[in-house]
Amino acid sequence: MLVVLGALPFLLYIAVFLVLPIGVLAVEAFRATDPVTFEETWSTASVEAITDGAYRRAYVGSLQLSLITAVIGAALGLALAIAVLRARRGRLLRRLVLTASGVLANFGGIPLAFAFIATIGGNAGVVTALLTDTLGLGLGGFSLYSMTGLALVYLYFLIPLMVLTIIPALEALRPQWREAADNLGATGWQYWRYVGGPVLLPPVLGATMLLFASAFAAYATARALVGSSIPLVTLQIADALSSNVVVGSENVGKALALGMVVLIGLVMVFYAWVQRRTQRWLT
Amino acid sequence: MRRSTLRTTIAVVTAGLTLTACGSGGDAGSGSGGGDGSDAATATSVEDFGGMDALVEAAQAEGELNVIALPPDWANYGEMLETFSEKYDIEINSASPDGSSQDELNAVESQKGQDRAPDVLDLGTAFARQAQAQGLTAPYQVQTWGEIPEDQKDPEGHWYNDYGGYISIGCNASVVDECPTTFADLLDPQYAGQVALNGNPTQAAAAFSGVWAASLANGGSLDEIGPGIDFFGRIKDVGNFNPVEITPATIQSGETPISIDWDYLNAGLTETLADQGVEWEVAVPSDGLFGSYYSQAISKFAPHPAAARLWQEFLYSDEGQNIWLNGGARPVRLPAMEEAGTADADALAALPEVQGTAKFPTEEQQTAAQAVVAERWNAEMSG
Numbered sequence: 228m229l230v231v232l233g234a235l236p237f238l239l240y241i242a243v244f245l246v247l248p249i250g251v252l253a254v255e256a257f258r259a260t261d262p263v264t265f266e267e268t269w270s271t272a273s274v275e276a277i278t279d280g281a282y283r284r285a286y287v288g289s290l291q292l293s294l295i296t297a298v299i300g301a302a303l304g305l306a307l308a309i310a311v312l313r314a315r316r317g318r319l320l321r322r323l324v325l326t327a328s329g330v331l332a333n334f335g336g337i338p339l340a341f342a343f344i345a346t347i348g349g350n351a352g353v354v355t356a357l358l359t360d361t362l363g364l365g366l367g368g369f370s371l372y373s374m375t376g377l378a379l380v381y382l383y384f385l386i387p388l389m390v391l392t393i394i395p396a397l398e399a400l401r402p403q404w405r406e407a408a409d410n411l412g413a414t415g416w417q418y419w420r421y422v423g424g425p426v427l428l429p430p431v432l433g434a435t436m437l438l439f440a441s442a443f444a445a446y447a448t449a450r451a452l453v454g455s456s457i458p459l460v461t462l463q464i465a466d467a468l469s470s471n472v473v474v475g476s477e478n479v480g481k482a483l484a485l486g487m488v489v490l491i492g493l494v495m496v497f498y499a500w501v502q503r504r505t506q507r508w509l510t
Numbered sequence: 511m512r513r514s515t516l517r518t519t520i521a522v523v524t525a526g527l528t529l530t531a532c533g534s535g536g537d538a539g540s541g542s543g544g545g546d547g548s549d550a551a552t553a554t555s556v557e558d559f560g561g562m563d564a565l566v567e568a569a570q571a572e573g574e575l576n577v578i579a580l581p582p583d584w585a586n587y588g589e590m591l592e593t594f595s596e597k598y599d600i601e602i603n604s605a606s607p608d609g610s611s612q613d614e615l616n617a618v619e620s621q622k623g624q625d626r627a628p629d630v631l632d633l634g635t636a637f638a639r640q641a642q643a644q645g646l647t648a649p650y651q652v653q654t655w656g657e658i659p660e661d662q663k664d665p666e667g668h669w670y671n672d673y674g675g676y677i678s679i680g681c682n683a684s685v686v687d688e689c690p691t692t693f694a695d696l697l698d699p700q701y702a703g704q705v706a707l708n709g710n711p712t713q714a715a716a717a718f719s720g721v722w723a724a725s726l727a728n729g730g731s732l733d734e735i736g737p738g739i740d741f742f743g744r745i746k747d748v749g750n751f752n753p754v755e756i757t758p759a760t761i762q763s764g765e766t767p768i769s770i771d772w773d774y775l776n777a778g779l780t781e782t783l784a785d786q787g788v789e790w791e792v793a794v795p796s797d798g799l800f801g802s803y804y805s806q807a808i809s810k811f812a813p814h815p816a817a818a819r820l821w822q823e824f825l826y827s828d829e830g831q832n833i834w835l836n837g838g839a840r841p842v843r844l845p846a847m848e849e850a851g852t853a854d855a856d857a858l859a860a861l862p863e864v865q866g867t868a869k870f871p872t873e874e875q876q877t878a879a880q881a882v883v884a885e886r887w888n889a890e891m892s893g
Contacts, residue, residue: 281888288892344754344765349703350685351764370703372753455710456746456753458892466713466888469610472634472880477612 249488256482273482281458282483286490288458289443292374296381297439303382304389304438305431311390312397325394328387335384340451343380347371372453380448385438392437396430429502436498440491460487550815554667555651556823559816562653565823566598568816574601575817578617578628579609583758585673585774586837593833594824600817610713611637618646622811629818631807634715636876638669638805647807650819652826657846661870662803672825673774673839674803676794677716677723678862680776682767683789690768691793693727693741697748705745706752706766708775711887714755718883719802720770722871727798732871735879739886746891762786773862777838794862801868803842828852838862 259270276282311317311324347354348371355366370376400423408418446461455462460483467480550559550568559565569575575594582588595602603626606613611634618641621627633641641647642664651667663670679696681689686704690696696705708716725731725738745751752766758779760766769776776792783790806825812818824830831841835857847853871879 280885281892284889284892341759344760345763348754348763348765349752350767450755452754454707454753454755455712455888456751456892458888462710463888466710469612469616470713472636472712472715472718472883476884 249485252481252485252488255478256485259478273478274485276479277482277486282460282463282479285458285460285463285483286486288374289460290490292378292381292457292459293439293442296378296385296442297435299378300382300385300438300442301389301431301435304386304434305393307386308390308393308397312394324390328390331387332384332391335445336447337451339380339383340448343371343376343383343452372456374457377449377453377457380452381442381445385442388441389434389438392434393430396427396434400426425505428505432498432501432505436494439494443487443491550819551648551810551812553815553819554649555655556653556819559819562823565816565820569598569600569814569820572600572814572817574603574814575821576603576605576626576629576813577821578605578631579607579611579614580604580632581607583778584837585675585839586778586833589836590825590830590833593829594821597824598820600820611715615641615644615646618809618811619644625813627811627813628809629812629814630821631809632672633669633805633807635669635671635803635805636873636880638664638807639873641807642668646810648810648812648815648818650808650822652822654826654843654846657843658826659842659845662842669805669807671803671842672806673834673841674801675772675774675839676862676864676868677719677770677798677800678773678776678792678794680761680769680771680779681791681793682761682764682783683791684787685764685767689791689793692795692797693724694797696745696750696768699748699750701750701768703749703752704767705750706754706756706760706769708756708769708771710755711883715802716772716775717755717770718880719772719800721883721887722879723770723795723798723800725798726800727795732869732875733878735882736886739883739890743890751891758782761790762788764788772839774838774840777860777862792862794864796865799864799866799868801840801870803870832857835861 256273257269257271258267259272260267277286307324311321314320344352346352347366347369349355352371358364358366371380404422405418408422413421444461446465449457449459449462450465455466464480464483464487467476467483470476553559556562556565559568577591580587580591582591591602591604594600605617605626605628609617614628614631614633615637617628618631631638631641631647638647647668649664649667652670655663655667655670658670679690683689687700690698690701695701707720708714711717711721721738721742722730722732722735723738724741725735728737728741730737742751752768754760754766756766756769756771761769761779762783773792773794776790780790780792806822808815808818808822826843828847831843831847832852832854834841835844835854838857838861840861841847844853848858
């Protein structure tokens with residue numbers, strides 16, 4: 228009884244901020260507003276609409292972008308974290324990188340988009356203009372307002388996020404394990420294959436999923452940078468929910484949001500499965 | 511045991527929700543709905559108050575006015591709000607200035623009964639009709655009602671058009687050598703990566719109207735917006751489309767040198783930009799003349815019903831209409847005011863030149879065009 232009471236605030240929090248909103252989404256996604264009479268009825272039209280055409284492309288676009296940026300971000304972030312921890316007498320460097328990561332991982336949204344526009348934007352970017360004036364080349368065909376450009380901007384906050392989340396896990400790798408492996412005659416590869424790798428795999432996968440989720444959910448940066456020219460779910464949801472043009476499309480927006488919840492849910496299930504498998508070796 | 515836990519949970523959840531509801535409306539003071547406000551809430555004209563003085567008195571007794579989605583740099587709304595507030599000594603609470611029409615309707619519904627709920631709405635016409643159909647508006651006819659053309663208002667006064675303008679091409683002459691004046695010009699390779707819209711046409715009315723104007727310029731009509739989407743597809747194919755959505759900051763930095771937007775928004779920037787050394791030219795394209803109005807409405811659940819009605823009277827007075835005119839917008843009473851000689855002559859002369867007469871889309875045409883844009887724009891322009 229006491230345990231339940233103690234957990235009550237948490238359960239309440241979950242109920243109000245997680246279960247309730249998802250429940251509302253799940254109900255609203257199956258309702259539709261008639262564009263002429265504005266009457267609401269039960270309908271699967273919104274849910275059907277999101278599996279097709281522009282909305283489907285938006286899911287594909289969002290998944291592509293998040294997958295690519297999560298994998299690249301995780302690889303580069305991990306490499307950076309290892310390099311920083313390995314550096315001899317790297318205490319100052321480590322502190323610097325950690326502090327910078329803490330700041331940069333939270334530097335997102337419209338300020339970040341404008342920072343990039345001002346630097347390498349197509350018409351007024353400082354670096355673009357400099358390169359055009361000196362070399363006459365510009366950025367050599369690179370456009371900030373493309374999928375690649377967007378991925379680059381996302382990596383700007385995803386790599387620091389990876390560093391922040393993975394450093395504690397790297398620090399948990401005890402030096403004694405390495406020494407024990409060396410004493411038993413293991414090679415470096417064998418150490419990573421049988422000791423370091425399996426220990427690190429769950430946290431690395433977890434951090435990658437975190438990166439995936441934050442890229443998937445990012446909105447303001449993309450809105451300011453590429454508008455409607457790149458298909459992304461979050462942009463489509465905003466268009467549907469707060470429109471000045473199309474009347475009565477909120478239910479489609481809610482269906483799109485429900486789709487996002489389901490996708491992230493699937494990712495979490497996959498993560499739980501992988502983690503259970505890897506932990507089986509460890510215990 | 512288990513049941514009692516459940517009951518406790520329910521009780522706590524309910525208490526929590528009630529607290530949240532109270533907390534958000536906690537701005538104690540002015541009368542919220544009912545009580546003293548009930549007469550004002552049903553008044554359909556100034557006569558119901560017993561004249562203008564009585565209306566002013568009732569509004570001042572309320573002391574506050576809640577507005578929503580009114581950006582100060584949009585059609586001179588900054589001056590409008592300030593002048594009203596000073597003239598009648600009424601405090602104005604401005605919520606989410608960059609909100610959309612849908613946000614406004616959501617606010618009316620979700621904040622029903624709260625002191626901070628919006629009193630008055632400035633909506634796209636389609637949304638004004640939606641608000642009326644959903645029973646969110648209170649009918650009211652301003653004193654100058656007779657001078658608002660019949661096709662610009664709901665006969666009962668649930669909504670009436672307030673100000674409008676034409677789609678124009680703004681151009682940063684400090685960056686661009688030769689400013690485009692027609693839609694056909696925009697395909698010129700010299701404008702590579704420079705042609706930007708004010709938002710996404712499926713979301714922002716200004717961008718949506720930009721597409722419709724482009725359609726008119728390319729063989730489309732009020733019944734057919736498709737050629738406009740085709741046109742922007744071509745703009746994108748030749749590499750002239752700039753996906754950055756216009757803000758004063760992107761214009762000032764030169765990132766969006768050519769902006770397709772309402773003439774009052776484009777023209778409203780001229781002075782500010784000149785101060786910053788940017789030469790800004792605005793042209794209403796001769797090949798695609800498209801105009802549109804926004805609409806005013808009073809919320810049926812206005813916490814300050816008298817102030818809401820006084821705001822309408824002010825907006826549709828000569829003074830209010832001239833403030834919009836000063837912002838480069840064309841107020842709905844402009845023809846009558848020009849005739850009576852009460853329109854601000856300087857502001858009138860400063861409006862961008864327009865060739866021809868624009869026709870305005872009907873409700874059916876608008877709904878049909880919206881459906882086409884909603885279906886095609888994101889599918890064809892993204893990726």
